[in-house]
Amino acid sequence: xxxxxxxxxxxxxxxxxxxYSVILIFPLLRGVWLSFNQVDLFGDGHFVGLGNYARLLNxxxxxxxxxxxxxxxxxxxxxxxIIALGLAMALNRGSRNAAIFRGIFFSSAVLSVTIVTxxxxxxxxxxxxxxxxxxxxxGWQPLPFLSDENLVLPALAITTIWWxxxxxxxxxxxxxxxxxxDMYEAAALDNASRWTTFSRITLPSLRxxxxxxxxxxxxxxxxxxxxxQLLTAGGPSGASRTAVLFLFETAFGRWELGYASAxxxxxxxxxxxxxxxxxxxxxxxxxxxxxx
Amino acid sequence: xxxxxxxxxxxxxxxxxxxxxDHKTHLYLQRFFGECGAEYGGTTDVAKAEGExxxxxxxxxxxxxxxxxxxIDVNVVAWPGYPQLTAQVAARDPPDLVTMHEGVISDYxxxxxxxPVDDYLRTAGISPTDFTDAARxxxxxxxxxxxxxxxxxxxxxxxxxALFAKAGLxxxxxxxxxxTWDELFAQARQFEQRTxxxxxxxxxxxxxxxxxxxxxxxxxxxxxxxxxxxxxxxxNTPVGVQVAKYFRRINAEKLGTQNMDTPAxxxxxxxxxxxxxxxxxxxxxxxxxxxxxxxxxxxxSYAVFxxxxxxxxxxxxxxxxxxxxxxxxxxxxxxxxxxxxxxFMAAHNFDWTRTGHLPAFKAVLGEPRFKAxxxxxxxxxxxxxGRPLPSYVLxxxxxxxxVGEEAAAAFTGQKTVPQALESAERRVNILLAQID
Numbered sequence: 001x002x003x004x005x006x007x008x009x010x011x012x013x014x015x016x017x018x019x020y021s022v023i024l025i026f027p028l029l030r031g032v033w034l035s036f037n038q039v040d041l042f043g044d045g046h047f048v049g050l051g052n053y054a055r056l057l058n059x060x061x062x063x064x065x066x067x068x069x070x071x072x073x074x075x076x077x078x079x080x081x082i083i084a085l086g087l088a089m090a091l092n093r094g095s096r097n098a099a100i101f102r103g104i105f106f107s108s109a110v111l112s113v114t115i116v117t118x119x120x121x122x123x124x125x126x127x128x129x130x131x132x133x134x135x136x137x138x139g140w141q142p143l144p145f146l147s148d149e150n151l152v153l154p155a156l157a158i159t160t161i162w163w164x165x166x167x168x169x170x171x172x173x174x175x176x177x178x179x180x181x182d183m184y185e186a187a188a189l190d191n192a193s194r195w196t197t198f199s200r201i202t203l204p205s206l207r208x209x210x211x212x213x214x215x216x217x218x219x220x221x222x223x224x225x226x227x228x229q230l231l232t233a234g235g236p237s238g239a240s241r242t243a244v245l246f247l248f249e250t251a252f253g254r255w256e257l258g259y260a261s262a263x264x265x266x267x268x269x270x271x272x273x274x275x276x277x278x279x280x281x282x283x284x285x286x287x288x289x290x291x292x
Numbered sequence: 293x294x295x296x297x298x299x300x301x302x303x304x305x306x307x308x309x310x311x312x313x314d315h316k317t318h319l320y321l322q323r324f325f326g327e328c329g330a331e332y333g334g335t336t337d338v339a340k341a342e343g344e345x346x347x348x349x350x351x352x353x354x355x356x357x358x359x360x361x362x363x364i365d366v367n368v369v370a371w372p373g374y375p376q377l378t379a380q381v382a383a384r385d386p387p388d389l390v391t392m393h394e395g396v397i398s399d400y401x402x403x404x405x406x407x408p409v410d411d412y413l414r415t416a417g418i419s420p421t422d423f424t425d426a427a428r429x430x431x432x433x434x435x436x437x438x439x440x441x442x443x444x445x446x447x448x449x450x451x452x453x454a455l456f457a458k459a460g461l462x463x464x465x466x467x468x469x470x471x472t473w474d475e476l477f478a479q480a481r482q483f484e485q486r487t488x489x490x491x492x493x494x495x496x497x498x499x500x501x502x503x504x505x506x507x508x509x510x511x512x513x514x515x516x517x518x519x520x521x522x523x524x525x526x527x528n529t530p531v532g533v534q535v536a537k538y539f540r541r542i543n544a545e546k547l548g549t550q551n552m553d554t555p556a557x558x559x560x561x562x563x564x565x566x567x568x569x570x571x572x573x574x575x576x577x578x579x580x581x582x583x584x585x586x587x588x589x590x591x592x593s594y595a596v597f598x599x600x601x602x603x604x605x606x607x608x609x610x611x612x613x614x615x616x617x618x619x620x621x622x623x624x625x626x627x628x629x630x631x632x633x634x635x636f637m638a639a640h641n642f643d644w645t646r647t648g649h650l651p652a653f654k655a656v657l658g659e660p661r662f663k664a665x666x667x668x669x670x671x672x673x674x675x676x677x678g679r680p681l682p683s684y685v686l687x688x689x690x691x692x693x694x695v696g697e698e699a700a701a702a703f704t705g706q707k708t709v710p711q712a713l714e715s716a717e718r719r720v721n722i723l724l725a726q727i728d
Contacts, residue, residue, distance in 0.1 A: 144551035233498040237701035253690040
């Protein structure tokens with residue numbers, strides 16, 4: 001009887017497992033296999049073992065794209081987390097205005113990357129762009145955000161933060177609404193300052209949400225692609241080429257499928273390592289505080 | 293009862309999902325040039341259509357109207373559409389007709405992914421000798437013709453003649469363009485001093501084709517062999533270094549605009565904020581519209597010419613659009629329909645030249661109606677001085693991206709000239725070495 005029930009259970013999950021295997025597990029394994037081959041999009045190719053990986057490690061373009069990816073992720077994730085938390089705290093109230101502003105701040109999240117980059121091109125372009133005109137009004141020389149090697153990654157970071165702030169804000173809002181009101185009442189009775197209330201009640205209560213936001217955003221920004229492709233085409237001189245843009249160019253521009261697969265596998269391992277490290281580090285910190 | 297009702301419902305659904313056969317031969321055409329169905333979706337009057345999108349949409353509508361036994365189903369892809377085509381080919385479901393840049397054909401032809409079109413041309417009564425030299429070179433490879441050439445396009449000097457007049461650089465109603473590099477710098481300085489505007493408007497940001505086109509053109513003019521064989525590029529040569537240094541000097545002396553991408557450069561030119569905008573044939577229509585609109589900065593102040601000869605031979609790097617036929621199973625009716633489509637498009641090559649592109653057919657170059665189009669007499673030499681890259685060079689699009697990126701870095705001073713050219717050579721040679 002138990003055995004029959006188990007069999008029926010397997011039947012229920014079989015369609016999902018089949019679909020999951022076909023559209024996720026098989027491509028993943030196929031990608032790993034391709035990364036060991038020198039193969040173009042339409043050729044049979046031949047096995048090169050770790051050759052693609054060795055080539056990647058000696059490829060300065062890939063190296064630069066990885067450094068760019070880490071830099072832009074570091075620019076985005078802390079700032080995005082702080083801004084989203086600040087917005088959530090400011091808008092965590094039942095008033096009509098707060099609801100309107102929640103909608104406004106979330107609205108950028110529904111735009112496609114094409115629209116977002118178009119909007120920010122109009123803001124950032126030194127000739128006739130919004131910031132350029134503002135700079136000129138003050139008598140300053142407009143900053144070439146999209147053509148200066150030192151400004152282009154901050155430009156991508158600003159664009160991404162504006163685009164991505166909505167969802168983390170919602171997560172923080174949900175977290176804030178889970179904090180019991182009597183904790184704040186007790187703090188008020190104790191005459192606690194706003195900073196003490198924030199650092200002793202709000203922030204610890206949101207610890208899990210903060211960890212979630214940081215992990216999700218880190219994984220997402222390490223895969224940053226559209227902004228770089230559409231706003232700067234990876235330029236100037238590769239200064240804004242991210243790892244995913246590199247593998248897109250390699251696979252679909254140069255048809256080097258094996259090499260692009262190796263880059264994708266390396267990026268996958270990096271994202272996995274970063275995520276596990278974050279999870280482990282935050283888990284240790286939580287345990288040290290008594291598991292709160 | 294319930295079972296019967298369910299069966300009836302299913303049967304109705306099955307019947308309802310059946311499309312009625314129209315007894316036509318269907319061809320699936322995939323193209324870029326944009327989507328303008330709202331304006332031209334039902335139009336068949338080709339003469340009244342404007343712009344690349346309007347003209348190509350109307351041409352297909354007209355073909356469908358003139359050939360009631362054939363139906364062309366169109367799929368519009370974002371420029372240039374090769375990732376989609378690649379995915380379709382990989383899925384063994386490619387379209388019947390595709391727009392393709394001539395520099396890209398060799399990638400697909402070398403793998404047998406597109407058909408030679410010699411038989412289609414023969415059936416349509418078209419001879420490759422009808423094509424212009426640039427167009428024929430662009431579609432001929434491995435002893436076959438791999439596409440119906442549709443135009444030749446390349447870089448042009450779009451000139452603001454009002455500012456040129458202010459700079460004292462007009463003679464007999466024509467702008468004075470330089471004959472040597474020294475003249476270019478002298479005229480640029482004179483222009484800047486007298487007008488207060490930059491001589492050149494440049495799209496150095498996010499536009500690798502701009503830098504690659506300039507480097508290729510002036511290296512070719514000096515007789516440089518860019519690709520000595522199918523596995524190597526040669527850029528870091530005395531000629532390559534000299535060309536890069538000249539463009540670097542333009543930027544160093546602030547004789548050209550800095551930090552502009554393509555939309556910014558277009559906006560600057562139509563606003564009268566520079567003398568020459570070196571960009572492609574495809575902008576002629578838009579700039580001519582500005583030149584015909586009273587009150588606009590370009591009103592009656594626009595001229596256009598091929599890149600000037602600054603040294604060596606007067607040649608210019610060009611490419612072209614063509615119609616190719618991806619390899620797949622087809623019925624004899626579909627093959628005949630493709631031949632008829634080729635015949636129709638060849639007969640309407642003039643209509644396409646109203647976009648600003650040059651014709652792919654020699655006969656159109658000689659037609660009075662072509663010569664009567666604005667500026668065509670001035671730009672027609674491009675069809676004879678145009679030089680595509682050799683067809684044995686694969687991945688020309690990717691190579692242009694790499695060369696353009698490194699050349700732009702050299703021109704703008706982000707890298708030293710030898711460093712940038714060496715890097716371009718190394719990256720392209722690695723790419724070419726990976727191709728079996």
